[in-house]
Amino acid sequence: MCGITGWIDWEQDLSQQQPVLEQMACTLKERGPDREGYWFSPRAALAHRRLIVIDPVGGKQPMLFTQGEQTYALTYNGELYNFRELREELRARDHVFRTHSDTEVLLHAYVEWGEECVNHFNGIFAFAIWDEARQRLFIARDHLGVKPLFYAQVGNAIVFGSEIKALLAHPLVEPVLDDEGMKAIFVSLFMSGGGIFRDIHELRPAHCATFTRERTHIRPYWQLVSRPHTDDLETTAEYIRSLLKDTVKRQLIADVPVVTLLSGGLDSSGVTSLAAREFQSEHKVLDTYAINYANSEEHFEGNAIRPSIDRPYVEQVARYLPTNHHDVVVSTEELLENLLVPMRAHDRPKMGQIETSLYLLFKVIKQNATVALSGESADEVFGGYPWFHQEHVLNTPTFPWIAARMTPRGDNQFMNMGTPFLSPALAQELHPHEHMQRLYQEALAEVPRLEGESPRDARIREIFYLNMTRFLLLLLDRKDRMSMATGLEVRVPFCDHRLVQYVWNIPWEMKTVDNIEKGILRRAFSGLLPEEVRMRRKSAYPTSFDPAYTQAVRRWTLEILNNANAPVNSFVNVEFIRQLAEHPDEETRGENAYFLFDYLIQANAWLQEYHVVTP
Structure with missing residues (x-):
């Protein structure tokens, strides 16, 4: 790149x-x-x-x-x-x-x-x-x-x-x-x-x-086309497999060392399996890399987003193929020291430790390789996220990743920031709810409809479109900026536009065959992976569960809030954020809260370093 x-x-x-x-x-x-x-x-x-x-x-x-x-x-x-x-x-x-x-x-x-x-x-x-x-x-x-x-x-x-x-x-x-x-x-x-x-x-x-x-x-110059899907289940799975095999083979072409990212989930494991077989055909062994966090596994508590830790599945895949695997362990100190790297790479505040950990992973990979293949975008293309499968999300007129984290009252003070996060004056000026609704309606207006589709199938098509054209960009931006900040090129086989167009029209019942998310992709990977990995339920990108991290960003946030000259305080509801930082054990804190702290820390530094002018 x-x-x-x-x-x-x-x-x-x-x-x-x-x-x-x-x-x-x-x-x-x-x-x-x-x-x-x-x-x-x-x-x-x-x-x-x-x-x-x-x-x-x-x-x-x-x-x-x-x-x-x-x-x-x-x-x-x-x-x-x-x-x-x-x-x-x-x-x-x-x-x-x-x-x-x-x-x-x-x-x-x-x-x-x-x-x-x-x-x-x-x-x-x-x-x-x-x-x-x-x-x-x-x-x-x-x-x-x-x-x-x-x-x-x-x-x-x-x-x-x-x-x-x-x-x-x-x-x-x-x-x-x-x-x-x-x-x-x-x-x-x-x-x-x-x-x-x-x-x-x-x-x-x-x-x-x-x-x-x-x-x-x-x-x-290109857009998705909606048309009836005429291939049967077996033909569909085989065609997906052949497309991915061709895509991975093409994306291994380089005059520099190539590796893969391996999380132990379906997507990265499938890409790694196809890449490893190409390497084996040339009598070479593929190098794979995974992220892990110091002092984290002992504090891990499974939830709907992360039901399991990655390491046992990573080890299964690495043994099964086999690959030359590298586990990259990042410390809480490294995460904190590099918390502003994402902001400087994106030229705006971003996702905090999720991005910082990627940067640290890519720094290590860059010591041995220049190109890496990743499983990014399979969840958007095949429907892997929980919000594809939750009725209340399908029935909520907003972006699904926002609806998925709404409280029973229907509000969401973290994912869609809005009034609680903003200073009252800025909230009144920006009209956050109306702004999000405008973005949502603009996206819906672009959806290529399929004539005669049932209301439910039409809604699921909308959810796919929102994910592929809005949410996916967050992840691709993250991968591009964190990799390029280290001089590493990351390629994403699931973003091949031929595959995206083909899967777009596969009916939902076929995409979820075998009553599991991404069922058709699991069928396509049959025989390529250990069964326990092939049928592993979706688990989100890992984050640190070390309490020392949340304690540190909470203290950092309070220092900003207590600084009369901190520029971000002019934009946010200081008392609302102070309550979050000073009372960490109350309901709805957790990951959402420390994301907010990460974001506020970066926003404050961004306003200072970029000499941002507000007319």
């Missing part, structure tokens, strides 16, 4: 603007620690920070293609998993290649098909191409949003980059937090997307945009 950034201006000459572009690119050095590159023309300045994965010599960027009077310049973050087939197709169309990189294939695909090139790609990507002859910028982002891309339009200029920090390094872009930004930070924090700051936008997944002096055109 890499970091990309650039600046287009139809009024001023950018040929001598290298200091500004270098400043923008420098903010992305963790994403691309191996090499940097720049390209300038009077109207365009492109930069690239490279993490070398394929073709170390030939994949240098920005990459140029010149034909007669036409010049195309590309800066690209990602991987095309079908680049070998595309290269052969383009060769048949008289294209000549000088490297073995997927970068050159992407550039030639644009030369051949123009903006329709995105319809030929299977991969994870965010890229920008400057067409010098037409004075036109084209940007695009992959189907599910694995790779990020932000842009800002300020006057006659377009500034873009893999992360918001690259845009903020440009003198035209300021960290101004308007009402929409405040809603994103203090109300809809369990929603992803958006540029947070005024004038900054995030290109949505499966979208592309064209910028010229005269106009801006943004459009989707």
